[in-house]
Amino acid sequence: PVMDHALSASRVAMQPDGSRLIKFFFGEELPFVSHGSGVFVYDADGRRYLDGCSGAVTANLGHADPEILQVMAEQAERITFAHRGTFHSEQSEKLAERLGAMTGYPYVFLCNSGSEAVETALRLTLQYWRERGEPDRARFLSHAVSYHGATLGGLSLSGHPQRRWVAEALLHGFNELIPPYAYRFAEGRDDAAFTAFLTKRAAEALDSHGSGAAGVVVEPVGGAAGGAITPPDGYLPALAELCRERGLPLIADEVMTGLGRTGTMLASQHWDVRPDLVVLGKGMGAGYTPVSAVLVSEHVVDAIAAGTASVTNGHTYGGNPLGSAVALAVLEAVESRNLVANAAERGKQLRAGLEELAARHEVIGEVRGLGLLQGLELVSDPVTRSPGDPVGSLTRSAVLAARERGLLVYPATGGINDAILVAPPLTVTAEETDLLLALLDDALSAMSQCTRA
Ligand code: PLP
Numbered sequence: 001p002v003m004d005h006a007l008s009a010s011r012v013a014m015q016p017d018g019s020r021l022i023k024f025f026f027g028e029e030l031p032f033v034s035h036g037s038g039v040f041v042y043d044a045d046g047r048r049y050l051d052g053c054s055g056a057v058t059a060n061l062g063h064a065d066p067e068i069l070q071v072m073a074e075q076a077e078r079i080t081f082a083h084r085g086t087f088h089s090e091q092s093e094k095l096a097e098r099l100g101a102m103t104g105y106p107y108v109f110l111c112n113s114g115s116e117a118v119e120t121a122l123r124l125t126l127q128y129w130r131e132r133g134e135p136d137r138a139r140f141l142s143h144a145v146s147y148h149g150a151t152l153g154g155l156s157l158s159g160h161p162q163r164r165w166v167a168e169a170l171l172h173g174f175n176e177l178i179p180p181y182a183y184r185f186a187e188g189r190d191d192a193a194f195t196a197f198l199t200k201r202a203a204e205a206l207d208s209h210g211s212g213a214a215g216v217v218v219e220p221v222g223g224a225a226g227g228a229i230t231p232p233d234g235y236l237p238a239l240a241e242l243c244r245e246r247g248l249p250l251i252a253d254e255v256m257t258g259l260g261r262t263g264t265m266l267a268s269q270h271w272d273v274r275p276d277l278v279v280l281g282k283g284m285g286a287g288y289t290p291v292s293a294v295l296v297s298e299h300v301v302d303a304i305a306a307g308t309a310s311v312t313n314g315h316t317y318g319g320n321p322l323g324s325a326v327a328l329a330v331l332e333a334v335e336s337r338n339l340v341a342n343a344a345e346r347g348k349q350l351r352a353g354l355e356e357l358a359a360r361h362e363v364i365g366e367v368r369g370l371g372l373l374q375g376l377e378l379v380s381d382p383v384t385r386s387p388g389d390p391v392g393s394l395t396r397s398a399v400l401a402a403r404e405r406g407l408l409v410y411p412a413t414g415g416i417n418d419a420i421l422v423a424p425p426l427t428v429t430a431e432e433t434d435l436l437l438a439l440l441d442d443a444l445s446a447m448s449q450c451t452r453a
Contacts, residue, residue: 036063114281115149131307180231227412227419228375263344263371
């Protein structure tokens, strides 16, 4: 009874709707989801939403895809789980083979979430250095505006004040590199000068850690923090070269950008960069199953194979037969339906439409991104480039105004700015893209009316 009392007391305080479930935002009114079909999601009251952000840039095939559902049902009837310490599974072998063939990497480690895969990439890199007799190399470097996951390693890499603060006491300050975020950090430099500036400062940062530096972790196009931050063209190749000169692994966190989202299989390919490790998640399971992976280069695995010859950590569900079969079906769909090309094509249409909106809506400070990962920087004043007051308020009103009109967009404030992501499923058609743009136009008009009022 005492326990019951305590629970109900905290429940009343926390959640006005009386729910026991701890949710993302306490007390916020959200619709209950009912079902989905293609790019549309329906709530329990029958309202339809165009999923203009693929959930959390995840549902790359749209919802309720019949081919995926069939594979899921068939695999579920055979076997859903077998521990990989006991059995190999044909499904995970095939998945690794397919991923390798699609991306050009020889080895694959399977996990269940982006955060787990980011941790795994850090751990594999640490093991790489230990096996080579350099255990003190434990300092990673990442960008000051970035998001790499909710676990302690991922958060240590992340430049995102709101997400970091609760765990700050346990985190490393890996996020020390100047972000390739021209709108707020170029300070009048053109692309070439900004690239030179970023590269020089990154080299200084790496060298300041000397023989403690372990590797660099980068989102090729930023996602959840800042909103589709797109580096100047020379930057990623220059960063890769800095790493190569120093023998440091470059780790691309392609959890959001990977597997076609930006119009190439991996976003790093836009700049012909081949990272030593690549982290995948989100679109790999496309919302049908929690699955993620680390793609690993030969020399990293060789060092481990020449040493202890085992990877000492994994996750219980990693590589389970059900998740692997579903992810394999997702990858097959990405290939057989030419979705990478569709992302590039529809990405052009979306980008042109967003630019056109930016010409009419003062709240849009910048349009940026690649393929179907587009971001809008939102500003309260286009001249001073000020974000909302408080920061985050413009993001929130854009998300709400869009939702009220039946459009889902993703909040991507980096803590210092306001931004949303527009990132529909890779299956989106030309007509659906037009509808998305029309709904967004309405939402932005409603927003500016509120701001003026
Ligand atoms: N890395 C990047 C680039 C992400 O965008 C995210 C999630 O938004 C993560 C890692 C963490 O992935 P998850 O939420 O699946 O743990």
